[in-house]
Amino acid sequence: DADVTQTPRNRITKTGKRIMLECSQTKGHDRMYWYRQDPGLGLQLIYYSFDVKDINKGEISDGYSVSRQAQAKFSLSLESAIPNQTALYFCATSERTSGSAEQFFGPGTRLTVL
């Protein structure tokens, strides 16, 4: 079984709809992250969480919110989706160690907002 799972893998929605992307991990890591990937732009950090009570905004948090329901679960919400939020979204985890800690990525959720 995969260590970092994301649901759904693909989602098509309409402008104005609320949508939630979910991430679960079995690695036992404290830290979890949400990234957005757009072609030619690399990955940009949306939100990150160092533990259940510690949630922080990343580079591009406007229009997004998150919830850390448990150590193993970290959800990303789009309260009112808009077309420029069409992208590939990745969840990642890492250990609570130094900055050299590797991040482990989920398989991604492809979101299309019409």
Added chain:
Amino acid sequence: AQSVTQLGSHVSVSEGALVLLRCNYSSSVPPYLFWYVQYPNQGLQLLLKYTTGATLVKGINGFEAEFKKSETSFHLTKPSAHMSDAAEYFCAVIRVYSGAGSYQLTFGKGTKLSVIP
């Protein structure tokens, strides 16, 4: 602030040829540097990383990278390309936010590698 520049959004090599993917970074402190690979329809996985010590770092699948502080570079190489190496490659550097333990990755824009039979 840390940043990463990957030279070339697309690189094509023949099977068996040398692979060279370029990455330059800017950092006000000694950096931690990473190369990640993304195969089609998959998430990213770590190829290799440089933290301290030996400047030539070996990773998975025959890849290696050399940290050159004087050139602020961390180029990725492989002596002989295989068809299975076709993927997108991302260089990344640690960004240090305020507060202890606040380490975040800053990614380059990626280089898509094509391998020609």
